[in-house]
Amino acid sequence: MARERHLAFRLYSSHVRMAGLDIAIHPMIISFVLVFVLAVALTLHARKGHDMADPRAFFAARGQLGTLLYFMLAVGETYSIGTVLGFPAGIAAHGTMVALWFVGYILLAFPVGYVLYPRLWEAGRRTGAITLPDLFRSHFGSRALERLVTCILLVLMLPLGAMQFIGLSDVMAHLAPAVPTMAATGAAGAVTFGFVLVAGLRAPATVAILKDALMLCTIAAVAASAGLHWTHATSGSMQAAFGQNHPISARDLCFVISTIMVQSVAFCIAPQSAAAVFSARDPASIRRAQIAMPLYMVLFPLLFLIAGFAVTHGIGPANNAFLGSANLLLPDWAFGIVLAATALTAIVWLGAVCLSIAALVARNLFPGLDRDVQKRVGLTTIAGYLVLSILGAAFRNSLLTDLNTLFYLALVQLVPSVLALVRNQRPSVPSVMLGLAGGLSVAMLLRSASWTTYGVNPGLIGVLVNAAILRVTGRVATSN
Incomplete structure (x- = not known):
C-alpha cells in the first residue's frame, strides 16, 4: 500500500501560468526551492551591520557569536551529511557496531569540548588567534611550527569536502535525476560559495538555525512514517538484518573504545571546531552550548529506526x-523539504x-598579507577547495576513502x-616537531602494516608515543 500511495503522489504535479505557457512544476521542486530562498534571506540578514571586508569578521565573526549562534555553528559542524546519510547507511551495510562507535565518539566529544574549548578560547583571546596554527606561532614563537601544523591540517581536510559532495550528489540524483552529476554538485558548490561570500562565518551559523529545525523535523517525520507503515511482509527481520555473524570479541570492543577516545578528542581540535571556538563571545557561551548539545542525540535512535525500515523493506x-x-514514505512536497534539509546540512558544514x-x-601559509589581500586569497582558496572537492566526489576511488580514514588518525597527534x-x-619547538613526527610515523606504520596491536586504534598508540617523546626530550617550563 505504501508503495502504491507513493506512486500516486508521483502522478501529481502543480501547474502555473508564465507568459501564457502552462508549465508543470513538481511539488518536490517547489518545496526545495522555497527552503533555499529562505536560506538566502537568512544569509542576507546575517551580514547586516557587519563589515565583511574585515578578515577577522569574515573568517571568525570577530569573536562576537553568542550562545545561540555559537551553538548552531558548532552543531552544524558536528552533524554533517555524514550523519544524516552515513549513519543509517553504515548500519544498513555493517550492522550495529557502527552505531556503537559513531554515537560514542560524538557523545564523548561534548564533555571533552566543555573542558577544552574555554581554555582554547582564552589562549586565542590572549594571542589574538583565529586559527590553531595562530596559537602555535604565538605560543611557541616559531613560524616553522606554524607552517608545519598548517600543512598537516590542510592535507587532512582535503578529502572531507569530497565526502560532503558525494552525499550532495545523492540528494541531487533524487531531486533532478536528468541533470548530470557534475553540473548538480557544481551548482551546490556555487551556492556554498555564495553563502560564504555574502556573510562569512555568520552565514553557516545563521543558516544552521533553519537547517537544524528542518533536519530534526524531517528525520522525525521519516521515522514516524516508517513506524506507521512497518509491515509484516518484510524482506527480513531486524534481528537477522543486524545480527552479528560472530560474537563481539574483546578485540572488537578494544578497537571501538580506543577509536571513540581518539575521535572524540581529535574532533575538538579540527580546524572548523577551533574556528567556531574563536568566534564565540566568551567561555560562558561555549559552556552553555556544550551542555545543550547532547539533546541532538535524539537523532540517532530515529536514524536507527529508519535504517531498520530500509533493511527490512528491501530499500x-x-x-x-x-x-x-x-x-x-512521504508525499512529494515533504520529500522536497527532506532533500533541502539534507543539502543544507552539507552546505552549512x-x-x-x-x-x-x-x-x-x-x-x-602566507603570513603578513594585508587585510584586502587576505580576503582575496581566502576566497580563492575557498573556490579552489570546492572545485577539488567536487572533482574528488566525481572521481571517487579507494585513495579518497584511505585519506578520509587517516583524518582522525593524524589529527589526534596534535593533541x-x-x-x-x-x-x-x-x-621546545624541536621536541614538539619530534613528537609529531614520531606519533605520525608510528600511527601510519601500524595502520599500513595492518599489525593487530590487540585491536587498539593505531592513532591512540601514536599519540602515546608522541606524548612520551615530549616528556622525555622536551624541557617543559610553565610560563608565568
Whole structure:
C-alpha cells in the first residue's frame, strides 16, 4: 500500500501560468526551492551591520557569536551529511557496531569540548588567534611550527569536502535525476560559495538555525512514517538484518573504545571546531552550548529506526537507506523539504570548513598579507577547495576513502602539544616537531602494516608515543 500511495503522489504535479505557457512544476521542486530562498534571506540578514571586508569578521565573526549562534555553528559542524546519510547507511551495510562507535565518539566529544574549548578560547583571546596554527606561532614563537601544523591540517581536510559532495550528489540524483552529476554538485558548490561570500562565518551559523529545525523535523517525520507503515511482509527481520555473524570479541570492543577516545578528542581540535571556538563571545557561551548539545542525540535512535525500515523493506543500496525511505514514505512536497534539509546540512558544514581552510592559507601559509589581500586569497582558496572537492566526489576511488580514514588518525597527534599550549606550558619547538613526527610515523606504520596491536586504534598508540617523546626530550617550563 505504501508503495502504491507513493506512486500516486508521483502522478501529481502543480501547474502555473508564465507568459501564457502552462508549465508543470513538481511539488518536490517547489518545496526545495522555497527552503533555499529562505536560506538566502537568512544569509542576507546575517551580514547586516557587519563589515565583511574585515578578515577577522569574515573568517571568525570577530569573536562576537553568542550562545545561540555559537551553538548552531558548532552543531552544524558536528552533524554533517555524514550523519544524516552515513549513519543509517553504515548500519544498513555493517550492522550495529557502527552505531556503537559513531554515537560514542560524538557523545564523548561534548564533555571533552566543555573542558577544552574555554581554555582554547582564552589562549586565542590572549594571542589574538583565529586559527590553531595562530596559537602555535604565538605560543611557541616559531613560524616553522606554524607552517608545519598548517600543512598537516590542510592535507587532512582535503578529502572531507569530497565526502560532503558525494552525499550532495545523492540528494541531487533524487531531486533532478536528468541533470548530470557534475553540473548538480557544481551548482551546490556555487551556492556554498555564495553563502560564504555574502556573510562569512555568520552565514553557516545563521543558516544552521533553519537547517537544524528542518533536519530534526524531517528525520522525525521519516521515522514516524516508517513506524506507521512497518509491515509484516518484510524482506527480513531486524534481528537477522543486524545480527552479528560472530560474537563481539574483546578485540572488537578494544578497537571501538580506543577509536571513540581518539575521535572524540581529535574532533575538538579540527580546524572548523577551533574556528567556531574563536568566534564565540566568551567561555560562558561555549559552556552553555556544550551542555545543550547532547539533546541532538535524539537523532540517532530515529536514524536507527529508519535504517531498520530500509533493511527490512528491501530499500537498497545501503547508502540510499535514508533518502530511499523518505522517498517511499512521504508525499512529494515533504520529500522536497527532506532533500533541502539534507543539502543544507552539507552546505552549512562546507561553509564553515571552507572558511577555516581559507584562514589557514591566508594567515598561516602566507603570513603578513594585508587585510584586502587576505580576503582575496581566502576566497580563492575557498573556490579552489570546492572545485577539488567536487572533482574528488566525481572521481571517487579507494585513495579518497584511505585519506578520509587517516583524518582522525593524524589529527589526534596534535593533541599533546595543544594540551601543553592551553596549560601555558612551553616544550621546545624541536621536541614538539619530534613528537609529531614520531606519533605520525608510528600511527601510519601500524595502520599500513595492518599489525593487530590487540585491536587498539593505531592513532591512540601514536599519540602515546608522541606524548612520551615530549616528556622525555622536551624541557617543559610553565610560563608565568
